[in-house]
């Protein structure tokens with residue numbers, strides 16, 4: 136990703152912490168043909184193939200490089216797992232000590248990975264929202280540590296914007312029509328929006344693709360502000376903003392969602408997420424655990440091993456293509472965000 140060096144707000148080259156990450160494969164997914172109408176093409180960006188096994192490395196590479204440049208010696212972070220892995224790994228490489236706050240429900244493999252980097256783990260009882268609360272309290276203490284929080288820290292988003300640069304370069308600067316992105320705190324959604332906007336401002340691409348956020352059932356704050364009237368899970372994104380869904384069952388709180396990586400009730404950048412969706416003509420799609428399971432099964436049979444949260448984007452695409460809405464002749468990009476070894480779910 137450092138081929139786009141000038142776009143990252145790091146002043147000197149010396150503090151850059153890099154594993155030569157990024158430029159992950161963008162592969163066409165022809166196996167989906169049976170779901171397609173017209174000449175729709177679906178591409179998958181394989182962001183599960185990063186140093187720490189998730190796209191969070193894009194953000195951590197820039198954020199921790201900035202920390203190194205600023206002379207910061209120790210950081211704290213709160214995470215459902217993967218951002219913690221990325222911050223811990225890049226901090227280790229930078230010689231920065233890290234403490235990672237995590238919900239007690241964090242998958243064991245992610246904990247083992249974080250511990251292996253020498254980070255200190257702080258387990259917080261309850262869910263991801265309790266963890267956010269705990270770290271904000273920690274930061275109220277006198278002489279607080281530096282908060283390298285991926286949902287807050289702007290430098291993280293300057294890293295995730297590289298996703299958009301790579302997609303456009305890999306499609307020979309002919310941007311896709313729509314990009315489907317799993318969204319909890321929106322670090323990839325907002326980063327992609329920044330990246331596509333920067334490319335458009337520089338005249339590298341004519342338009343910004345529609346950004347479609349995909350959330351998991353029970354954790355749909357973005358859907359709620361985009362479509363305040365709607366109450367139930369929307370399968371295909373078929374209802375235009377503001378239009379009531381017929382026969383929508385009431386939303387249940389899912390306490391153990393398969394998509395643990397995006398089970399966020401109160402994202403701090405909710406309004407930026409909304410702008411990314413609405414300013415690009417995009418939408419919000421909700422997927423259920425059953426839809427995620429179906430994608431895991433299908434992708435596994437094709438040789439991909441991804442974690443449940445990483446199946447959310449493709450589940451959203453399938454839902455969209457299976458609905459009445461698809462326009463046909465579209466080029467759609469989605470992303471595998473995390474590796475299967477991080478949260479193996481055995482059928």
Ligand SMILES: *Cc1c(COP(=O)(O)O)cnc(C)c1O
Nearest residue numbers: 217318319320321322396472473
């Ligand atoms: C972090 C993460 C996401 C989404 O991230 P948000 O910033 O919360 O929107 C999606 N998939 C995986 C595997 C992740 O780790």
